[in-house]
Amino acid sequence: MYIIVVGGGRLGYSLTKALLSEGHETLLIDKNAEVCEKINKELGSICLRGDACETAIQAEAGTGRADLLIATTGEDEDNLVACQVAKYRFNVPRTIARVRVPRNEQIFKQLGVDVTVNSTNIILERIEHEVPSHPLTHLFCLTGDNREMEILEIRAASGSAAIDKSLNDLQLPNKAVLGLVIRNGEKPFVPRGDTVFKPGDQVIAVAPTDAEEELRKLFSGK
Amino acid sequence: MNKFHTILVPVAGRPEDEDALEMACQLARLSGDVKVIVTNIISIDRSLPLDAEVESEIAKSEAILARFENLAKKFGYPIETNLLQARLVAPAIVDEAVEQKADAIVIGSAYKTRFGEFSLGDVVPYILQHAPCRVILNHRPASL
Numbered sequence: 574m575y576i577i578v579v580g581g582g583r584l585g586y587s588l589t590k591a592l593l594s595e596g597h598e599t600l601l602i603d604k605n606a607e608v609c610e611k612i613n614k615e616l617g618s619i620c621l622r623g624d625a626c627e628t629a630i631q632a633e634a635g636t637g638r639a640d641l642l643i644a645t646t647g648e649d650e651d652n653l654v655a656c657q658v659a660k661y662r663f664n665v666p667r668t669i670a671r672v673r674v675p676r677n678e679q680i681f682k683q684l685g686v687d688v689t690v691n692s693t694n695i696i697l698e699r700i701e702h703e704v705p706s707h708p709l710t711h712l713f714c715l716t717g718d719n720r721e722m723e724i725l726e727i728r729a730a731s732g733s734a735a736i737d738k739s740l741n742d743l744q745l746p747n748k749a750v751l752g753l754v755i756r757n758g759e760k761p762f763v764p765r766g767d768t769v770f771k772p773g774d775q776v777i778a779v780a781p782t783d784a785e786e787e788l789r790k791l792f793s794g795k
Numbered sequence: 796m797n798k799f800h801t802i803l804v805p806v807a808g809r810p811e812d813e814d815a816l817e818m819a820c821q822l823a824r825l826s827g828d829v830k831v832i833v834t835n836i837i838s839i840d841r842s843l844p845l846d847a848e849v850e851s852e853i854a855k856s857e858a859i860l861a862r863f864e865n866l867a868k869k870f871g872y873p874i875e876t877n878l879l880q881a882r883l884v885a886p887a888i889v890d891e892a893v894e895q896k897a898d899a900i901v902i903g904s905a906y907k908t909r910f911g912e913f914s915l916g917d918v919v920p921y922i923l924q925h926a927p928c929r930v931i932l933n934h935r936p937a938s939l
Binding site: 600 | 840841842843844845881882883886887890925
């Protein structure tokens with residue numbers, strides 16, 4: 574695969590290194606001459622100096638034959654433009670952008686960026702996951718045709734509607750599936766129709782994004 | 796000075812490269828039992844995969860190497876020739892020197908100006924800075 578990484582910061586550099594070690598043909602584009610020189614010295618001639626928002630630089634980078642472009646700079650605007658140039662000028666099949674400001678994520682999706690990675694949300698969710706009283710954590714968002722689905726971790730609180738009820742008796746939201754239960758740090762198991770939920774159970778669910786509130790109410794009682 | 800075992804001569808087909816080859820052959824004859832490798836590098840545009848076969852460039856490169864092989868015969872020393880494809884010429888020369896375990900790179904340069912100032916270009920300074928071995932720069936005066 575020919576992969577172009579935009580931005581030679583910590584993220585772009587580490588990503589490039591990982592992609593190279595996986596055997597992909599990888600090119601990194603960065604505006605800063607010093608950064609390019611350092612990377613070229615360490616990883617070989619794989620860094621192109623220039624602004625990836627410019628069509629001429631992307632043409633020089635051979636974006637027309639790239640399978641994937643990943644924009645990792647710290648500037649949302651640059652990431653959006655780099656992805657759009659790649660997508661609409663060079664027909665790159667897949668673009669991935671780092672998004673720093675959460676409210677920009679929707680704009681990126683509307684403007685055709687295939688995948689967005691919101692670093693702020695990822696950190697927030699990791700922290701939320703470590704807060705013992707937090708009832709619901711987003712683990713993963715399923716993209717593509719199943720863009721509206723996500724994988725959630727829910728903690729069953731005592732006194733909630735789901736406690737002491739079997740899976741068959743629960744009124745789950747439409748299209749929601751409970752896939753795994755982790756109880757008291759024991760071996761995880763797949764819940765069956767007769768599985769009765771206990772306080773403290775960690776439940777892994779796959780559900781449409783709009784079903785999140787219903788699941789939260791069911792398991793946390795709030 | 797230590798004895799040379801392998802001398803790398805990067806060429807692009809210019810007159811200064813012929814001078815460099817002549818010098819490399821003289822050095823090899825003096826030392827005896829030295830492998831002289833003449834390398835021509837085809838720079839591949841990023842719009843193509845690195846292993847793309849650009850027939851016109853390959854033909855040009857092979858013609859250059861054949862000419863230098865004949866020249867080496869004239870200078871009285873047998874050489875090996877090598878054709879490489881790379882994105883950038885200068886790093887490729889340094890990599891080849893590492894690969895071939897070269898003791899020296901003999902490279903030709905000609906009098907050039909850039910913005911009215913004398914310039915060695917991009918390749919020579921890079922090799923001088925990054926080569927793992929001796930670099931012998933054979934400069935062709937402007938008067939020749």
